[in-house]
Amino acid sequence: MWRKVCDGAFAGVRVDRSTNNWECRIGRNVEQSWTPPLGTVLALCGPMLWPSTAVERVRPSRFTPPFCPWPECVGHRGPRPRFHRYGSYERPSDAARIPRYRCLKCKRTCSRQTFSTTYYLKRRELPAPIAAGLVACSAHRQLSRSLSCSKTTVTRAAERLSRHAILLHCRMMKHVGPLTEPVVHDHFEGFIHRQDQALGIGTAVGARSWFVFDLDPALHRGAGRRPDRTTTAKLEFKQESAYARSIGRTFTRLALLAPQDGLIRFIADGRKAYRFAQSRHPEGKRFTLEIYKNPKRGPKGSPRTPEAVARDAAMFPVDSLHQLIRHTCADHKRETIAFGRRLESIVGRSFLMAVWKNLIKGRSERKPDRRTPAMLLGLCDKRWKWEEALRQRLFLSRESVPASWQKLYGRAWTKDAPRHNARHAQ
Numbered sequence: 208m209w210r211k212v213c214d215g216a217f218a219g220v221r222v223d224r225s226t227n228n229w230e231c232r233i234g235r236n237v238e239q240s241w242t243p244p245l246g247t248v249l250a251l252c253g254p255m256l257w258p259s260t261a262v263e264r265v266r267p268s269r270f271t272p273p274f275c276p277w278p279e280c281v282g283h284r285g286p287r288p289r290f291h292r293y294g295s296y297e298r299p300s301d302a303a304r305i306p307r308y309r310c311l312k313c314k315r316t317c318s319r320q321t322f323s324t325t326y327y328l329k330r331r332e333l334p335a336p337i338a339a340g341l342v343a344c345s346a347h348r349q350l351s352r353s354l355s356c357s358k359t360t361v362t363r364a365a366e367r368l369s370r371h372a373i374l375l376h377c378r379m380m381k382h383v384g385p386l387t388e389p390v391v392h393d394h395f396e397g398f399i400h401r402q403d404q405a406l407g408i409g410t411a412v413g414a415r416s417w418f419v420f421d422l423d424p425a426l427h428r429g430a431g432r433r434p435d436r437t438t439t440a441k442l443e444f445k446q447e448s449a450y451a452r453s454i455g456r457t458f459t460r461l462a463l464l465a466p467q468d469g470l471i472r473f474i475a476d477g478r479k480a481y482r483f484a485q486s487r488h489p490e491g492k493r494f495t496l497e498i499y500k501n502p503k504r505g506p507k508g509s510p511r512t513p514e515a516v517a518r519d520a521a522m523f524p525v526d527s528l529h530q531l532i533r534h535t536c537a538d539h540k541r542e543t544i545a546f547g548r549r550l551e552s553i554v555g556r557s558f559l560m561a562v563w564k565n566l567i568k569g570r571s572e573r574k575p576d577r578r579t580p581a582m583l584l585g586l587c588d589k590r591w592k593w594e595e596a597l598r599q600r601l602f603l604s605r606e607s608v609p610a611s612w613q614k615l616y617g618r619a620w621t622k623d624a625p626r627h628n629a630r631h632a633q
């Protein structure tokens with residue numbers, strides 16, 4: 208079945224019933240190359256609708272609320288209700304006049320700021336530079352010094368940006384698909400607060416587009432030569448179970464992207480949890496595992512074995528992402544005080560990183576390939592800037608957010624968190 212996906216480009220997806228393999232066509236060409244040529248659209252997805260102007264820049268006479276912000280109102284998710292102007296108020300921080308509106312369905316009121324990412328903020332110029340700094344290896348205190356604000360302002364802004372990144376990622380996932388490329392998966396290893404609390408972040412990356420499709424935490428007890436990490440069979444099983452649960456959640460979300468009965472090529476390393484998760488998952492049969500075990504490597508400088516070369520080539524998209532996270536996120540630097548203090552903050556920052564990687568950063572800086580992974584998937588036609596990603600506020604109740612990501616959004620993943628680490632409204 209062929210469909211027009213953008214100007215002059217026809218694309219289609221065919222499932223070979225004998226092998227259950229996928230084929231993606233662009234015009235007459237079958238997409239097989241690992242480096243897609245210019246103009247290639249790798250998936251049948253429509254462009255993501257996004258405002259061309261930031262909400263707070265729209266003139267009051269031109270602005271009408273796109274929906275009712277109250278979750279209980281029928282106009283929140285249903286057809287757009289009518290609104291009346293309901294006066295305005297003067298914002299104390301800059302004396303600007305902000306228009307107010309009244310929903311004719313529920314009779315509640317809202318303002319233009321309700322739909323902006325800068326709602327409630329006094330320093331509305333901060334979110335974009337803070338987001339840029341967080342993916343440029345700055346820690347909160349360094350950012351507060353550069354931007355002349357309090358470090359707690361940066362911490363709160365980082366949490367707000369993480370929540371926005373989760374919702375923006377969900378919005379993108381709604382428009383992605385069907386999945387026409389193999390997915391490469393591995394866990395990025397980091398720590399929570401101290402090096403004895405290990406955290407794996409499962410990352411699923413498109414093998415051709417390098418689009419980050421999925422992120423999921425796996426809390427485990429750590430590995431290595433530390434004396435408190437001596438492994439017994441029982442502990443190893445517990446460890447692999449944590450990874451398997453994380454992989455299972457990723458399987459659930461990825462299965463929604465593939466067409467019904469279509470198989471997904473899933474490239475991973477030799478961790479036992481992959482086979483375990485596949486055997487337990489209800490949709491496990493739809494995943495074709497391609498396992499590349501991590502080969503034993505010789506001393507530094509020694510030539511790589513053919514197995515190591517094959518593994519590195521197959522796992523390159525995810526290895527490259529992990530190098531980027533280690534290089535550009537202060538919370539994953541070793542032996543510093545910049546460690547993330549909570550699982551939700553660390554994974555939230557990873558979502559911010561995913562938004563940057565998918566929408567803002569060019570695919571490759573060495574080649575150079577300035578197209579972003581989202582452009583390759585046909586989600587947008589140009590590289591975004593942080594200001595564009597923050598043009599409108601997204602609402603949890605209006606996005607399709609998987610249950611596990613809702614727990615990250617509400618900071619409810621950690622069960623016995625200290626009271627001062629407040630949860631966020633669901």
Ligand SMILES: [Zn+2]
Pocket residue numbers: 275276277280281282283288310311312313314315
């Ligand atoms: Zn309403």
